[in-house]
Structures are given as structure tokens and as C-alpha cells.
Amino acid sequence: MPRIRRLPEHEIQKIAAGEVVERPSNVVKELVENAVDAFAKQITVYLEDGGRELIRVVDNGHGMSHEDARLSFEHHTTSKIYGVNDLSSLDTFGFRGEALSSISAVSNTVIVTKDNNSTTGIKLDIQGSVLLQESLVPCPTGTDITITKLFYNIPARKKFLKSRETELRQIQQLLQALSLIQRDIHFKLVHNDKTILNCPVTPTLDSRITQLWDYELARTMLPFKVVDEDKKFVIEGALSHHQYARYDRNLLFFFVNYRWIKNHALARALLKGYQNVLPPARFPAAVISVHIDPTLIDVNIHPRKEEVEFLHPRLVEQLLQNTTKETLQNYLSAHINKSAILLEPAQMTPAPLQKARPSTFDITTTIIGDDPFNPADILMPFAAQKTAEQPHSAYTSAPTIPKPETPEKSSVTQSITPQQQTTQQERTYNIIGQYKTTYILLEQVDGLFIVDQHAAHERILYELFSNRFADIPRVKLLFPHIITLNTQELGVIEPHLSYFAQYGITIEVFGFNQLVVLETPVHFKDHSIEDLVRQTISWIVESSTLPEEQMKTAVTEKLRAQMACKAAVKAGDVLTLQHMQQLLDDLQKTENRLTCPHGRPTGWLLDIHDLEKKFKRKA
Ligand code: ADP
Ligand code: MG
Numbered sequence: 001m002p003r004i005r006r007l008p009e010h011e012i013q014k015i016a017a018g019e020v021v022e023r024p025s026n027v028v029k030e031l032v033e034n035a036v037d038a039f040a041k042q043i044t045v046y047l048e049d050g051g052r053e054l055i056r057v058v059d060n061g062h063g064m065s066h067e068d069a070r071l072s073f074e075h076h077t078t079s080k081i082y083g084v085n086d087l088s089s090l091d092t093f094g095f096r097g098e099a100l101s102s103i104s105a106v107s108n109t110v111i112v113t114k115d116n117n118s119t120t121g122i123k124l125d126i127q128g129s130v131l132l133q134e135s136l137v138p139c140p141t142g143t144d145i146t147i148t149k150l151f152y153n154i155p156a157r158k159k160f161l162k163s164r165e166t167e168l169r170q171i172q173q174l175l176q177a178l179s180l181i182q183r184d185i186h187f188k189l190v191h192n193d194k195t196i197l198n199c200p201v202t203p204t205l206d207s208r209i210t211q212l213w214d215y216e217l218a219r220t221m222l223p224f225k226v227v228d229e230d231k232k233f234v235i236e237g238a239l240s241h242h243q244y245a246r247y248d249r250n251l252l253f254f255f256v257n258y259r260w261i262k263n264h265a266l267a268r269a270l271l272k273g274y275q276n277v278l279p280p281a282r283f284p285a286a287v288i289s290v291h292i293d294p295t296l297i298d299v300n301i302h303p304r305k306e307e308v309e310f311l312h313p314r315l316v317e318q319l320l321q322n323t324t325k326e327t328l329q330n331y332l333s334a335h336i337n338k339s340a341i342l343l344e345p346a347q348m349t350p351a352p353l354q355k356a357r358p359s360t361f362d363i364t365t366t367i368i369g370d371d372p373f374n375p376a377d378i379l380m381p382f383a384a385q386k387t388a389e390q391p392h393s394a395y396t397s398a399p400t401i402p403k404p405e406t407p408e409k410s411s412v413t414q415s416i417t418p419q420q421q422t423t424q425q426e427r428t429y430n431i432i433g434q435y436k437t438t439y440i441l442l443e444q445v446d447g448l449f450i451v452d453q454h455a456a457h458e459r460i461l462y463e464l465f466s467n468r469f470a471d472i473p474r475v476k477l478l479f480p481h482i483i484t485l486n487t488q489e490l491g492v493i494e495p496h497l498s499y500f501a502q503y504g505i506t507i508e509v510f511g512f513n514q515l516v517v518l519e520t521p522v523h524f525k526d527h528s529i530e531d532l533v534r535q536t537i538s539w540i541v542e543s544s545t546l547p548e549e550q551m552k553t554a555v556t557e558k559l560r561a562q563m564a565c566k567a568a569v570k571a572g573d574v575l576t577l578q579h580m581q582q583l584l585d586d587l588q589k590t591e592n593r594l595t596c597p598h599g600r601p602t603g604w605l606l607d608i609h610d611l612e613k614k615f616k617r618k619a
Contacts, residue, residue: 013075013105013129014154016098023161024051024150025170026304027103031145032174033093034100035059036182037080038143041201044188050164051171052150060142063115066122070134073100073109073126088295093259093305105129106157107150113143128153172197176212177253177260180287183208205238205287213251217244217285224327228319233292235320239327240285242277242594243601251285256297256308258289263307266290269317273324276592279599286324290316332594431580438571440580447608453575453583455596457568458561460586461523462597465503465560472504473522481517482510483530485537490515492537499536499556503563505529523567532562561597 007015021027028045035043038061048054064072071077078097081087087095103109104126114121121139125132127149151158161167168191179187179199189197199211210218217240225236240251254266266288274284298309310316429449432441440456442449464472485493490513497515500507506519507529517529539558543551569575575583587593587602595601612618 010105010129013101016102016105021102021106021150022157022304023170024055024167025174027051027055027107027147027150028057028171029174029304030094030099030103031055031057031147032178035061035143036178036185037092037094038062040142040185042186042188044190045171045175047168047171047189047191049192050167052161052164052167054146054148055150056144056146058142058144060140063118063121063141063143064113065115065118068115069111069113069122069124070131072111073104073124073129075101077101087298087300090294090299095300101129103147106154107152108148110146111143112137112139112145114139114141116141173250174260177255179212180205180208180253181255181258181260181289209238209287213285220244221285221287222327222331224323226319226323228315232296233290233316233319235288235290235316235323237287237289239324241331242328244284245278245282245599246285247282249283252283253287255287255289257291257294257299259299259305259308261306261308265313265317266320269321270324273321273328276597277328277595277599282599288320292316429584431577431584434575434580436571437574440575440584442584444605445608446605447611448606449603450606451584451587451603452571452596452600453569453573453580454571455600456587456593456602457583458564458596458598459593459602460564460583460590461567462560462564463590463592465521465563467591474504474506474519475522476519477517481529483515483517483533485513485515485533487513489534489537492540493533496536496540496552496555499552499559500533502556503560505532507533521563521567524563532559532566535559535562564597 021030024047028047028051032043032045035057038059040059040061042060044058046054046056046058068079076097078095080092080097081090081095100109100111105128107127109124109126111124111126112121120136123133123135123137125134151161172189175187175189175197179185179197183203183205184201186201187197187199188195197212199208202208202211206218206221206223209221220241220243221238222241223236223238225234227234249267252267252270254261254263256263270286270288271278271283278284292310296311298311299305301307301309429442429444432443432448434453435441435450438453440451440453442451490509493515494509497507497509504519504521505517505524507515507517510516515533520529536555536559539555540551543554546554569579569583593602609618
């Protein structure tokens with residue numbers, strides 16, 4: 001007897017169906033996409049028990065003739081293509097002609113439909129691919145499909161259905177996606193008789209987001225649109241700004257030619273655009289829509305059509321990454337003039353702490369050349385940022401915030417350079433004082449500005465270490481610090497001692513299992529280097545699979561952030577007025593100053609208008 005046997009047709013169908021419909025959300029996706037393909041302007045999805053009991057999709061599209069309806073649930077029947085060649089000019093979601101047949105193979109499916117040429121509609125009742133009943137019914141033009149008993153004949157699949165909540169969440173996510181991209185359709189989702197999504201037709205993405213997400217987020221989304229150099233594709237959409245972050249990726253939506261897709265490379269490119277803005281493991285909200293010549297993509301690579309393949313993926317990824325970065329940068333540049341510490345000259349009022357503003361003051365002269373205020377620098381990759389072009393610049397000494405305990409001992413901070421004097425003339429705030437020994441409160445024309453002293457100082461030092469390390473004043477340790485390691489640890493760190501040298505920490509091997517720390521940056525002299533060395537060893541081990549250059553970048557980046565964190569003033573440190581002033585002056589001269597290296601904001605404006613509203617002084 002042969003070992004190989006031919007499977008019966010009904011078993012083949014069930015197996016094939018499993019590829020297309022794994023769970024209720026797949027069914028909803030196929031049915032709703034059919035409705036969109038039929039030019040429906042209103043699509044309503046009814047669910048019971050997260051779709052496990054019932055899925056019903058009602059549309060007002062062009063419907064089907066009686067003959068088409070009978071064909072629609074047969075295998076490989078479609079009105080959308082004639083052959084594979086048509087895929088290169090596809091403008092419908094469906095094309096394989098297998099969704100209705102797959103769904104009706106594993107459920108009870110009732111189709112009620114009528115097209116404009118028919119006077120009555122037709123109702124077909126199908127179970128396990130078998131037509132149980134056919135009748136004529138009165139109904140409006142459009143299609144109404146109800147699925148019950150999903151997976152009744154595949155018990156294994158039914159057993160693996162997720163909880164009602166999980167299935168519902170998937171379907172909600174799907175309808176959100178479809179609503180975001182198909183804005184000329186009124187979508188409605190009703191679960192157990194309760195409407196949980198209702199999105200009437202609306203022209204703009206902006207207003208769609210307002211329908212779907214919370215108003216506050218919608219209000220701050222940044223729209224963008226770019227065309228690639230060769231005019232082969234367009235990317236458009238909206239991005240959340242730097243102060244919004246969430247713990248999951250649920251509000252990241254990617255579309256290619258109106259198709260909702262999953263694409264890790266695109267997601268990675270987007271998140272790279274947010275690098276240095278969001279802390280690790282935090283995610284933005286984004287709607288990214290790519291419009292591309294259909295000959296440059298393959299939509300037929302995934303059983304449920306959830307992925308597409310680009311002919312030139314890197315081009316799309318690179319443009320997305322750059323645009324994301326630029327959009328955020330442009331926003332910050334505009335924003336900085338409004339709410340950051342520096343105000344527009346016109347908004348400034350004389351205040352007790354501040355010297356008279358020179359009448360020749362011109363904002364444009366403060367944001368060109370070597371001036372670290374240049375908003376264009378914000379978000380630039382560190383390597384690309386300007387380094388100390390002028391070694392005599394005031395920057396060499398300015399960002400040195402004395403630690404609170406020993407302010408007067410630090411000679412570095414006492415020399416006031418010409419640039420510092422300018423800064424004092426430009427100050428547009430009064431320091432109210434320190435709150436909870438953690439925040440510095442500033443009175444500004446447009447509100448109360450709150451600075452997180454640790455985050456701010458961390459950013460100042462981080463940028464100092466990154467851009468001007470050659471200029472960092474160092475101190476030779478009077479009592480060199482000895483670190484004892486085991487041979488394995490020493491073996492790891494020894495070839496990489498240059499990482500430390502790069503930031504002004506001189507370390508040498510001493511004896512057969514010890515290191516000696518000879519020199520550190522002035523900011524760091526009071527801190528234990530040992531912790532830093534041990535951490536660095538673990539980072540090197542972690543990145544040991546990377547090529548040397550990448551490992552160096554990864555490790556030194558962490559090292560720099562850690563040095564900044566350790567050397568920065570802490571929450572709880574008492575700051576004198578002089579320290580606060582120094583910190584704020586340094587912050588003003590610092591690139592990327594709106595967030596700390598971990599992405600937390602360094603400052604926050606409590607808007608005067610909001611304040612006045614709270615006290616009912618203004619409507
Ligand atoms: P595909 O969408 O790949 O063509 P389906 O199995 O999903 O295959 O649908 C088969 C055919 O049934 C479609 O090509 C379309 O002609 C018709 N059809 C399905 N759903 C609808 C609908 N809601 N309105 C009008 N026609 C539909
Ligand atoms: Mg289809």
C-alpha cells in the first residue's frame with residue numbers, strides 16, 4: 001500500500017482556508033476589504049463575543065447579481081483580475097478569489113446581496129462550502145454577509161481562538177487602520193449591540209485621528225508629505241511629537257497603496273527617525289502611507305496579504321527615516337521660539353534679574369554660525385553635529401556646573417567670557433527658585449517654565465562629552481584609582497581602553513589583573529570610575545557580535561550617557577541661585593536641549609493662558 005495518499009477535496013479546502021482565516025479578525029478584514037472594493041460608502045461591522053459567535057458586515061457598495069453571488073463563494077472566483085499580469089496594475093484589495101470560499105468552507109455563511117440591475121436581492125445560506133438554501137429577498141443595493149459557527153468543522157482551530165478581548169482588540173485595530181486610510185467611507189463597529197467605533201466620512205487625516213484617538217494627541221500630530229527624488233513614490237502621514245511616548249507599538253500604522261501592512265524595516269526606519277528624541281523602549285504614534293508605482297512592489301507574498309515587498313526597500317526606508325527626523329526637527333525649531341527658555345525679542349519684558357536688552361538685538365544673529373542655539377542642530381546625529389570649531393569658544397568652560405557642595409572651589413566656572421556676558425543680556429526669565437530641590441522654576445512672559453535640574457544638566461554634559469571632548473578640562477588624580485578585575489574581565493576591557501580615553505579618562509593596565517585610573521574630566525573627578533568600567537565591560541560583552549566599528553559606537557554612546565548621568569547634579573541637590581543661573585545659561589547653549597539623553601524633557605512650560613483659565617480669570 002502506498003504511504004502517500006491524496007486528501008479528499010473538503011479536507012484540502014479546510015487546510016487552505018486555515019491560511020487565509022486564522023481568526024475572526026482575518027474574516028473581518030476580508031469582508032470589509034471586499035466592501036471597499038465594491039465602492040461602499042458606508043460599512044458597518046457587527047460582532048458578538050469578539051467575533052467568535054457572529055461576524056456581520058453590511059455595506060452599500062455595488063452588490064452582486066444573482067449569478068455572481070452564486071459564483072462568489074466558489075474557489076478562485078474573482079471579478080478583480082484576469083491573470084497574474086494584472087497584479088502590476090492592481091487597484092483593489094482582493095485578487096485571489098479565495099476569501100469567500102475559504103470563509104464559507106469553515107463556517108455558516110449567509111450572503112444577502114443585490115446590485116443596481118436587479119429588482120430583488122438574493123440570499124444564499126452556505127455551510128462548509130455547501131449551498132444549503134437559496135431564496136429571493138427584498139433588500140437595498142449592497143451586500144450583507146453574516147458568519148456564524150466559525151471553525152465549527154476545524155475543532156483544533158476553534159480551540160486556539162484567543163479570548164474575546166484579544167479578538168476584539170485585533171478587530172478594533174483593523175478598523176482603526178482602515179478608517180485612517182479610507183476616509184471617504186463611514187465605518188462603524190458594533191460589539192454586542194454597543195457601538196464602539198463610529199467614523200463618518202471626513203476629508204483629512206487630521207480629523208480622522210481626532211475621531212479615533214484622544215483629542216490631545218490628535219491636536220499635536222505633525223503632518224508631513226515627501227516625494228522621492230525620482231518621483232517614484234510619495235510618503236505622507238502624521239507623526240506624534242517629541243513629548244508623546246507610549247509603551248507599545250499599537251499606534252504605529254503603515255500603509256502601502258492604501259493597504260495596511262506590517263513591515264519591520266519600515267518600523268525600524270521610523271523609530272530611527274525618533275532616535276535621540278524618545279527614550280529606549282518607548283514608541284510614538286504614527287500614520288505612514290506610501291504611494292508607489294505598483295510595478296515596484298509585490299503584494300502577493302503573504303497568504304493574508306499583510307505584507308508587501310518593495311523592489312528597492314532601502315530607498316523607502318531611508319526617505320522615511322530622514323523625513324521623520326526633519327519633521328520633528330522643524331517642529332522643534334518652531335516650538336523652541338515659542339516655549340523654550342529663549343523668547344522672541346518682541347515678547348520680552350524687562351525683569352529685575354535681567355540686564356537691559358541691547359536695542360540692536362536681532363534674533364537672526366543669535367542663531368547663525370557657531371552659536372549653539374541654532375535650532376537646525378537639534379536632532380542632528382551626534383557625529384554630524386558641529387564640533388568645537390573655535391577652541392577659544394566660551395563653551396570650553398561654560399557648561400561646567402559646579403557641584404553644589406564645592407561651588408567656589410571650581411576656578412573653571414568663575415571666568416566670565418564674552419559669550420557668557422551676551423547670554424546674560426539675552427536672559428528672558430526670572431529665577432523664582434528651586435522646588436523640591438529637583439526643579440528650577442522660572443518666570444517667563446508666556447508662563448511658568450519648569451526645568452528638571454538633573455535632566456538638564458545630564459543633557460549639557462552629554463553634549464559636552466560628545467562634541468567638545470578635546471576641550472574638556474581634565475584633572476590628574478593625586479591618588480590614582482586602582483581597579484582590580486579578574487582575567488576574563490581584563491581580557492574584555494583591555495583592547496578597548498581607548499573608549500575611555502576618548503572622553504578624557506586615562507586608564508592603563510597595572511600589574512597582571514589591575515587597572516589604574518590616572519586622569520578624568522573635571523566634572524567626573526569625585527565619581528567612582530570603577531562602576532563605569534564594570535558597566536562598560538558588560539556593554540562590550542553584550543555587543544560582542546557586532547562589527548568593531550558598530551560596537552565602538554554602541555558602547556561609547558552608552559558610556560557617554562552614563563558619564564553625563566553620574567556627573568550631573570541630582571534631584572535633591574540644593575542649588576544656589578548662582579548654580580541655577582549657570583545651569584540655565586549652559587542649557588541655552590546646548591544642542592538637543594529639550595530632552596535629556598534618555599529622552600525625558602528637560603523643561604516644561606505651564607502656559608499662562610492655561611493658568612489663567614484654571615483661575616477663571618479668562619475664558
Ligand atoms: P477577491 O476579493 O479576491 O476577488 P473574494 O473571495 O473575496 O475574492 O470575493 C469573490 C468575489 O465576490 C469578488 O471578486 C467580488 O466580485 C464578489 N464580492 C465579494 N464581496 C463583495 C461585496 N461585499 N460586494 C460586492 N461584491 C463582492
Ligand atoms: Mg476579497
